Amino acid sequence: MIPLTAAEIAEAVSGRLRGVEAPHRLTVTAADTDSRQMSPGALFIAKPGEQTDGHHFIDDALAAGAVLVLAERETHAPDGTAHPAVLVDDVVDAMGDLAAEIVTRIRAHSPTTVIGITGSAGKTTTKDLLAAVLSAEAPTIAPQGSYNGEVGVPLTVFTAELDTRYLVIEMGADAPGNIRQLCEMVRPDIGTVLMVGSAHAGKFAEAGGDWRQVIAATKGELAECASTHVILNADDPQVAAMAERAHAPVTWFGTGSGAVGGSQHLSVAAEDVRLDDTGRAELTLVFYDHAEADRHAYRITSGLIGAHHVTNLLAAASAAWRAGLVPTDIAERLDGLTAASRWRMERTDRPDGVTVINDAYNANPESMREALKTLARLARPAEGPLRRSVAVLGGMLELGEQTAVRHAQIGETVVRLNIDQTLVVGDTAYPLYRGAIAEGSWADEVHWVPDAEAAHAWLNEHLSSGDIVLFKSSRDAGLRLLGDRIAEQGKDTV
DSSP: OOOEEHHHHHHHTTOEEESOSOTTTOEEOEEESOGGGOOTTEEEEOOBOSSOBGGGGHHHHHHTTEEEEEESSOOBOTTSOBOOEEEOSOHHHHHHHHHHHHHHHHHHHSOOEEEEEEOSSOHHHHHHHHHHHHHTTSOEEOOSTTOOSTTHHHHHHHTOOTTOOEEEEEOOOSSTTHHHHHHHHHOOSEEEEOOOOOTTHHHHHTTSSOHHHHHHHHHTHHHHHOSSEEEEETTOHHHHGGGGGOSSOEEEEEOSOSTTOSGGGOSEEEEEEEEOTTSEEEEEEEEEETTTTEEEEEEEEEEEESTTHHHHHHHHHHHHHHTTOOHHHHHHHHTTOOOSSSSSSEEEEOTTSOEEEEOOSOOOHHHHHHHHHHHHHHHSOSSSOOOOEEEEEOOOOSOGGGHHHHHHHHHHHHHHTTOSEEEEESSTTHHHHHHHHHHTOOTTTEEEESSHHHHHHHHHHHOOTTOEEEEEOOGGGOHHHHHHHHHTSSOOBO
16 A cells, blocks of 8 residues: 555545544555454554444554554543544545545556456456456556455555556446446546346346346446446447447457457457367457557467356456557466466366366356356366266345246256256255256256255265366355365365
8 A cells, every 4th residue: 555644544535533643644554444454554444344343343453553543433442542543424435535545646656557347247357367467567456356346446446556557446336326436436547348147136126127227337337437448348239338338449359249240340359269178268369450450369278167258368358458568468478377366167176086166256147057058068078088067056146036037047057058966055046946847857966955064965975986066156155165165075276
């Protein structure tokens, strides 16, 4: 974090200083909401939460090295003295104000490029790919994990330094206006939109109207806000329509089969895409400079499992290109590159011959189908022996009134893909079990258990050498942790 005095922080967030004797000399060099992450000179952000209240941990934070607190109410040490604090009405809003001030100062110091990424799926993987490509070029800051909301984005910005050349911001949303709010905070130069799906459909439905249109409108806020380049997925009609909302030149990426009408409109394309027997895509990555009638093509292999990651790779390549990198370097760095964040098609080959694919960090109907397609492909390679496919599927959360029908449709997909064994976990996912039965699955092909412990017992009894097992659910359904337990039973990660 760039150094800021207590007085500068108070001014940036329109806060009131309390318990600080020398606000113009007290300097903060880090900031976090976790009292366990404090270092000498840190700002502790006492954020109220659903489960606990950060104000209860102020003494711990100060003892660990924090020198200032961002808080919503005055608090005191055990001896009765006031904690050194900047007091505000809303800590989360103040985090955004402070992040905006930091971005302004960084921009004034160096030619920083801010890149925003949004989409119903693929944001974190695209962020990981892009950050890896950019960091080989110059100092780059990107989110940890999936920090992508009104708290996560400021926490990402707080880690930036004055010499940050590229600031990659993942932008999530569950209501209209969320993306615009984040844009006002960081003012993106480049905006990248991946796809429009049904993630958070339940919350978006609360806004009224067709939830699909509401999601598309919200994701499109990034297209409106980006100041120098808008990067859009030509293969997604709802994303392609956002070109009309852009106030900056549009760069198209895709396979040439989408809404823009062919590869002649694309700037970055994937051609001759093939999946190898490990599920990784081999493709020709093409950069078109239409103004110069120039074409640069590179044969690369993705390090990610699943054909759907081609979209993420193309988005990262497009953003890096528009950020100023040359195609040769982009292709070289993307070749074989894997995601840095956990539980994204994470493969573990156990010594006993069982392969675990853990993709249970997040889930919506679109990503669930893509993961299942990949499982089916891995179990039936073009060369080599067939393997038994096992899908362990939990609930897809925040689908609102669509919950039952969307899970039932995934049950139909499981049957149509000929997944050998499907284990459905939890009450939320129960319609998936019923959907598979209705589609024609026999009782010995699909099973339902109430929770992760029951699933663990079932898997221990039924998994055998040669099986390939996929774990897929929303994060709070907990299957990512079950996937870890199964993988760790003699793991040999590749």
